[in-house]
Amino acid sequence: MLKEERQQLILEKLGTDKKVTLVELGQLLNVSYDSVRRDVIELEDRGLLKKVHGGAIANSYLSMKASRGLGIANNEFNIITKKAQKLIENHSIVLMDGGTTNFYIAEQLPKSLEITVVTNNPHLATALAEHPKIEVILLGGSFYKRYQITLGSKTMQDLEHINADLYFMGINSIHPQKGLAIRQYEESLLKQKMMSVAKKTVSCVIEEKMNRVENYKVCDVDDLDYLVTSLNPNEKILQPFKGKSVEIL
Amino acid sequence: MLKEERQQLILEKLGTDKKVTLVELGQLLNVSYDSVRRDVIELEDRGLLKKVHGGAIANSYLSMKASRGLGIANNEFNIITKKAQKLIENHSIVLMDGGTTNFYIAEQLPKSLEITVVTNNPHLATALAEHPKIEVILLGGSFYKRYQITLGSKTMQDLEHINADLYFMGINSIHPQKGLAIRQYEESLLKQKMMSVAKKTVSCVIEEKMNRVENYKVCDVDDLDYLVTSLNPNEKILQPFKGKSVEIL
DNA sequence: AGTAAATTTGCAAAAAATTGCAATAGTTTG
DNA sequence: CAAACTATTGCAATTTTTTGCAAATTTACT
Structure with a gap:
């Protein structure tokens, strides 16, 4: 064979x-x-x-x-998406990086929404072509094939000129003490940069990513402004996050 | 046999x-x-x-x-692709912009080729993920949905830092006197910039684009270094281009 | 035809890629 | 924590690719 x-x-x-x-x-x-x-x-x-x-x-x-179009709906994603949309509505420049959750959220945004989306994820950019009123800014840089995003110093530089209202940070793991983490070192630096150029940072996390710890820490839970999950706020898995300054949705 | x-x-x-x-x-x-x-x-x-x-x-x-029972021997794209590959072989940094022809050429590049491809076309970037030895640099900027490329002053700026060996310019029309032209004004500016940062410029043109005249002129035929077509060099449609300084392949 | 030039073909040796194995290290799960 | 499973590494056997070469064949031209 x-x-x-x-x-x-x-x-x-x-x-x-x-x-x-x-x-x-x-x-x-x-x-x-x-x-x-x-x-x-x-x-x-x-x-x-x-x-x-x-x-x-x-x-x-x-x-x-x-x-897409087959009506295959993922419940957890849908709950998160609904909550995320509420956040977006009041912001005009939204920064979104890689990751499935972000991609899903972007795809599901209302067609009537008038915002600007800045991203380092080409898939997200092309998917948003379906949304006539959303302006898309793609961050340049070297294309990292494995995670299908642009990365590196050029991408970092591009960010210098951005003042975003809201940053949707894709993440691999979140832990009440150890914070938010990701698999790639370079990517963690980029995410830190992205946080610094956005007024507020939100992370949308599916349950399987909670309480795990990936290799490279991006920030503490306290550094987040919003944490969006599909869970009921009273779930015990969320309790350790309650004392933090982050707003849980 | x-x-x-x-x-x-x-x-x-x-x-x-x-x-x-x-x-x-x-x-x-x-x-x-x-x-x-x-x-x-x-x-x-x-x-x-x-x-x-x-x-x-x-x-x-x-x-x-x-x-479909069609003649498989020689389709127009394939002939062009083959000729384009010959050109690429001696160059290490190749700039490619949007357009079907460029996408096809990129897709068909040999897997063993070790070059860097700089592009403002996200589809081309993701397609080149199949080529393990090709490094891909994506140009940032605002994403122009209709033609699925990045465009605008950010993309122009990004180009300042590039010194390409060869630029594959996608084009909408070519005419011996009126030169090469394209539908979008912004895109014509970008193409001019791209020419200026590349040592040599080549355009691969299918027959239907010849002798038409689109809205915005990018450059004269003389400004091109190579013109790749699927035609035999003796075809009468190519004669008007013969006196030019461009090399016809 | 007849011959020279160019192309095609098969072969052999060396280089490169692929594959499966086994020993070791690391992860997951109950 | 231990058992079971999974990942990694180095290695050797096998297969495939590449290269150069010479014989055979085809093509072009007189």
Whole structure:
């Protein structure tokens, strides 16, 4: 079996199942665990899927684009999106970086909304082409394929000239004591910069990211202005965040 | 067995199977491994299939054309792409802006190519994620939805810091006297800027764009270094361009 | 025809890529 | 915390690619 063929099959499988384990793939394709693992790494570097411990999950941008219009609604995302929209309404310049949640929020924004969105995520920029009244500013820089965003000193510089009202920060983990963190060092620097050029910062977090701790800390929970989750404010998982200065939605 | 015959059979096989290994082909056609390998390389150069380690994979254009019974031998884009690749080979920093032709050229670049591509077209950036050795720099600025590129003074500024070797200029029309032109005023300014930061400028033009005149002139034909078309150099439509300083490919 | 030039073909040796394995290190889960 | 699972690394076997070369074939031209 050709390597390319295998990789194509992996992507197809992911397109339907959204997730696969490496062992499964090995059996399905009749090759060693190592081969599929190496394939998955390669595909992740190209931004075509996301590798997780034990397997891989579909690339969120791609699958969202694919499922768009099919009425496939994700409840958790929808709750967060509703709350996020309330925040946006009063702000005219919104900064949004990478991550599935941000992408989903942007896509679902009302068509009538008149705001400016500044982003380092090309997928988000092209998706917003559907919104006639939203002006989109794309941040330049070197394109980091794995996470499909622009990054680096050029992107940082671009931010110098931005004064945003609200920043939607995508994040990999949030923890009451250890703060908000992300996987890439460069990305953490960028996010800090983004915070500094925005009046207010909000982070929309799905439940699975709570109480985990990723590699590079971006800021403390206290540095956030708003925290949006799909949870009921009384949930016990939210209690440790209650004493903070952040407003929980 | 004639070479043409063999290559035709290879394409047919690919049309039905979507993939073949070279060993398979060698046995099927009863020729040496080397011959089929060389055939496959040639076919790839013509953009008719995708060569991968160990074999070949049908290219989407092939299946499209083949199913319609069209002549697959030489589509206009493929001829242009091949010629464009020759130009790129000796350059390390390539500037490419919007337009279908540029997108197609970028997509078809060899996977082994080690260059940097600077672009204001986010789609091109994400498509190039497939090419592990190509570094992509995305130009920032306000995102112009209609043509799906970034534009404006920020994009212009970004260009100040670029010294490109070769600029692929997408264009809407070309005329021997009236020069190269485009539909948007802002875009024409940007293209002029791009020309100024690149050592050489090349434009790849399909036949339908020749001898038309669009709204905003970017430059004269003489300002171009190379003009790539799918036409035979002796075609009468090209004659008016012959006296110019541009090199016609 | 007949010959020279160009192209094509198959072969062999060396270089490069791919693959599976095993030992080790790291993660997750109950 | 330990057991089970997963990831990483280095390695060796295998397969594929590349390169140069010489024989065979085709093409072009007189």
